Amino acid sequence: MGRSYFVDEAVGEYLSGLQAAPGSCVTGLLAGQSSPQRDFVVLAVQTPHRESEGQLKAPKGVSPLDDIDVEWVTEHAKQVSRMLPGGLCVLGLFLVTPPELSKDAQNGLKRLIFAVEKYIIKGRLWELSEEDVTDRVTLHICSKTKKLLCKTFDVKDPKSSAKPADWKYQTGISSSWPMLTCSVEVDLQIPVTGSSSDNTDKCMKDGLRRWAKQIEAAYCLINGRQALDDSELISGQKKNPKTTNRQTLPARIFVSDEQSELGERSSALVQVCSGSMRVRGVVHCRAYIHNNKPKARHAAQAIKRDIINTVCSRVEMFLEDLCINEGSQKGLCSGQQALPRRVFAPMPISGLSVCDYMFPDESTADVAERLKEMLDCETPEEDIDTSLENNQCVALAAAIALLATATSLLYFS
């Protein structure tokens, strides 16, 4: 009794449209949402060509399967994960091979799927719960016959073997998936002990992890209702397959400062620090939940994870960038810098949105380029929504303008 994957027809069209050079393989990602009963695939993206490699053919004697750049596939998976809002994740991989490599494809897929999972979860600030589905799908496509072979691997168990799974096409899978949104105010004060940049990273990680635990444990209201128990997210609603209206459900999150490790202390925790870091601002969060009788608490979990991911991703990106620019010896220096801000764009066909992060010196053109490279889709720049998070500089400029006006009023009155 294997898993059932309900796949958007558009994904099917994408997969059949893939061009593979004769004798070579094409790898790619499958993204969507898993639920205990069934899984939904809403996006397929082939692995982008790596610019450093000029050749498409494997060197003599090496099978194209062995030549797959595992590191590049996993990096792509990580980048794509960052672009997916809450509730959606990389569910698996596809592999197109010529007929003669079909029988070795399974091993290739198994190697890849475990590598991808391992890389994606590195640095993630929340743990999978017992209820999370740990099966990932591998889809093999024969380039000649176009035959599909769909199997799953349980990534929790490295020794697990492939299990058969169903692959079914449907139209408009996600067209009526409700979208949860919220804007979250973040103000984290993180002490930094030690002076190297490794220390900075570790302290940041620890600080974020503590905050992430608060968010995970937080009380959540979705559309005004408690999201704790097994009650259905949207009860008393007739399911009309004809409606394509997507419901937007506002989420509200309430935290307490309860920290279990500070627990029953009788004195304060004092650390000698070489400095501190503060992450401060408002993040806009989004999550989708399938509409096959979703439970309120799964929806709460999806939006919470998005909150955690979006803060974590941009800090990670910023520190990576810092490392490249300032070098690893520099460590910590003072100042305020804008973290990349989140922008949203429509996902190819499915009607859901994807996101990206824009550094202060970037424009929507840069975002469009990244979307093309990572998600293999053309996005007109005007479709990229940059309005959800205000530019830090805009705010500062506005404040200065206000101050100037006030001063001049005072002066002239």
Add this chain to the structure above:
Amino acid sequence: MVYSEECDFIFRLKGILEFACQLDNPNGVQSQSTISKSFQDLRSKVTSKNIVFTVCNSPVLIWPNTGFQSSVESLTEASACGDILQWIESDDGGSKKSSKKKDKKKSGPTVVNMKLLFEVTEPAGNTAPSLIRVSTQQHCVKMPLPLDCALSVTTDERLETVCTGLVEALNKQLADMEEVVLQYRKGSSFLVPQPFHFQLPEPAGLITVVYPAGVPDSQLQAVREDLHRKFELPCDRPYLRRANAFHFPDAAYKDGYLRNPHIHLNPPNIEDAKLYLVQGVYSYHHYMQDHVDDNGWGCAYRSLQTICSWFQQQGYVETAVPTHTQIQQALVDVGDKEPRFVGSRQWIGSIEVQAVLNQLLGVTSKIMFVSQGSELATKGRELANHFQTEGTPVMIGGGVLAHTILGVVWSENTGQIRFLILDPHYTGGEDLQTITDKGWCGWKGPEFWDQNAYYNLCLPQRPKTI
């Protein structure tokens, strides 16, 4: 607010707020103002629009600082606070009504537990995050503040007033905590300020005092003296030691012993008689508890344990209730018994009880001798006086039995008397129903005593201390 004794409800709000600050120089003059600034920020936090009270075991959320909003439509600012009960799911599935049995009394005010939360969504601004880095050598101080506010109210008090009152209480508690933190700080060593609730005699009612963690009661004498003066409390008995903290009616005692089983009994209706009872709280100690099989010989030991539990819970001592072995060892230590007494099953009497109370607790006791059981009926005045002034449980030994007297109903005019007896010979479990129904804790007449045996009573005296 109103006097607590008539109060139907206690609203209790608990939550943790993290205190954090960065000190450049913990011993410098700036540090005090930095600490005060952090507390000021916390006070702003609790008066901001972001704070939310959630009522435990219910879907009710209240935003107290936005002109009163609640997540449940029917609860508005005009709602009486009693209306909140219908939303709370009680753990046992039943209602908190008093027992249906006869001779049982009401169990006191209903506690509504609430938790303090902060909303992080619906922010005022929309500015994307920045990273602000500071690189000066600093001492980073973090401390969870265990906020705990309680308000006694009547059913018809408006919910909005209760919530406003709780916000004020939070503010005040933060101010009290700031004072305690500053007072007990040594450089970068900070003690966590802990709130304790005390039920004081009217008109003070339910108050909250903040004490520094880790500082024993013995070192807080001056603080208590000030508070005794402020609340006009008698200066000869403790009201504000940590052990005197108010026990909320809905909280179970973790040690499993029953407290004050006598309150579930109705005193006998004797014409012209007055009631004189033990004051405060004791635990019921009896045969077979703590895996000690003392059936047949341990009754005086158990009565002694009941008395020790009284002194511990009224805050006079911090030592735990002694075991049979510890009691025997104490008697050896004072030279009253030979070393082989320890581990034996020998009985003890009132004199030994007096000796142990003195040795282990520093408590002195008066001994009252009665040559015949029938004479006990004439000791009404002495016992009434004892319960009025000392209010401690009385151990009585005679014949072959020992008991604990918890009170008397006595008429000065007619001389009629009844005794409230706690019987240590009970061998069952901590079942209140059985204990009260079968009279293991119950009112007895003068015929209860062996009319011909002689009796010794040990009347423990309260130390005159706060």
